[in-house]
Amino acid sequence: MVSAGSRLRRLAPLALPTAWGAVAVVWKFGCPLARQPGLPMRIATSVVFLTVGTGLVLGVRRGLARELARVRAVADATQQVLLRPPPARLDGLSLGAGQLSASRGASVGGDLYEAVATPYGVRIVVGDVRGHGLAALGAVVAVLGSFREAAHDEPELGGVLRRLERALERHLRERARDEHPARSGVEPEHPVAEEFVTLLLLEVAADGRLSVLNCGHPGPYRIGRRVERLPLGEPLPPLGVLPLPAVLAPYAGSRLLPGETMVLYTDGAEEARDHRGRFFALDDALVRLAGEAPAALVRRLHAALLDHTGGRLADDIALLVVRNDRVRVPAQPAEPGLRRPRPAPSSHC
Structure with missing residues (x-):
């Protein structure tokens, strides 16, 4: 009161x-x-x-x-708590992130991202809630809150994903109960049946090895000697559509080498159109901006997207850029003056 x-x-x-x-x-x-x-x-x-x-x-x-x-x-204050900016450096990685909202005056939307350093490596999530209005924020809170705890608790990446699925299911059940006409008296404007989450869950090991679980989300780009999409293996269904399979095996066929950059995004970046209906060429923009630091890359991509669309976005856009700044230590030569011991001569009878 x-x-x-x-x-x-x-x-x-x-x-x-x-x-x-x-x-x-x-x-x-x-x-x-x-x-x-x-x-x-x-x-x-x-x-x-x-x-x-x-x-x-x-x-x-x-x-x-x-x-x-x-x-x-x-x-x-809500944005700082809900979709807080990641630290500039995290366990040898440089990070930059930001979001553009399609709703005028809104500072948060249906996109989510987070990166945390854990005993198992740096764990990253980026996702997109396929809902509308304030109801989408509830799913964002459920998924991010669960990730921030599970990323530290679960030794396996598959365990983290199952925790996210349970948190989202719990949120959707509560919403379905509250939206039932017998309880609310009216039909919901955005029913819970329309809501699901596409997301990408990654783990960056100390040597740059990537473990990835993809739930129907666009794959990230890697900027190294060239700009290329990272392979993600067989995709899983988005959370909230179908139950996860009994066995969750992360794809581990990619690496982020020292000096390379990874760009994670939501599909609003590639689906942004200009007044002629042409899509934004994200890969071409990354080629032009390949030398930028993560935070500067996010700012310049935001500027390019707003320029392409004339400031009229049809969907929220979230970007998370990660650069591997860890130093590769070369093999050290033997110190001068030290010789390897020779093997003892064998005796012959």
Whole structure:
């Protein structure tokens, strides 16, 4: 409930105009001078009431501006908690991330990403909730909250994915119960049956080996000697569509070598269109920006996407860029002056 003090603070900008209005009414109807005929008195009366009206308008506008500033502050704090930016460096990797929302004024949407350092390697998730409106944020919270715990607890990447599936199932069950017409009294605008999550779950080992589980998500690009898509193996169904198979074997046929960069994204990046209906050429943009640091690469890709679409995005776009800055240590030669022991001569009878 709103406290009395909070109500008083909200009404404070209207106090002075209201007082002026009361004075004007008392002057108009209680002062004999104000009821005298004549043009000068009518002009004076009009000036008084115009001043009061202007004060009321400015007071309301000031109150609305303060309320908007508070809402924006809450939205920024929500984004920092829900979709917090990853650290610039994480266990020898450089990272950069960011999101463009298709909803005007929105700071978060249905896309998600996170990277954490664990005893098993750096674990990364990027995903896209196929829902709409505020309901999609509930799925984002469920998946990210589960990942931030499971990534540290589960020794196998498949165990992390099963935890994400259980968290999403729990969220969808609760939503389905709350949206039932017998409980809510109305049909839901965005029913829970429309909602599922595509995601990519990766683990970067100390030597750059990648373990990947792909649930119907676009594959990342690797920038090294050339720009190429990383192989991901056989894709799994998106979470929320079908149950995961009994055996989860991550694909382990790729590496991220020192100096190479990996670009993970949601499909809004490749499906962004210009006014002629042409798709954004993400691979060509990555070729042009291949030498950029992760944070700069995210900024320049965002600028290129906004320029391509004229600022009119049809879908949210999330980007997560990872560069392997670990140093490859070459084999060390033997120290001078030290010789390998010779094998003892064999004796012959």
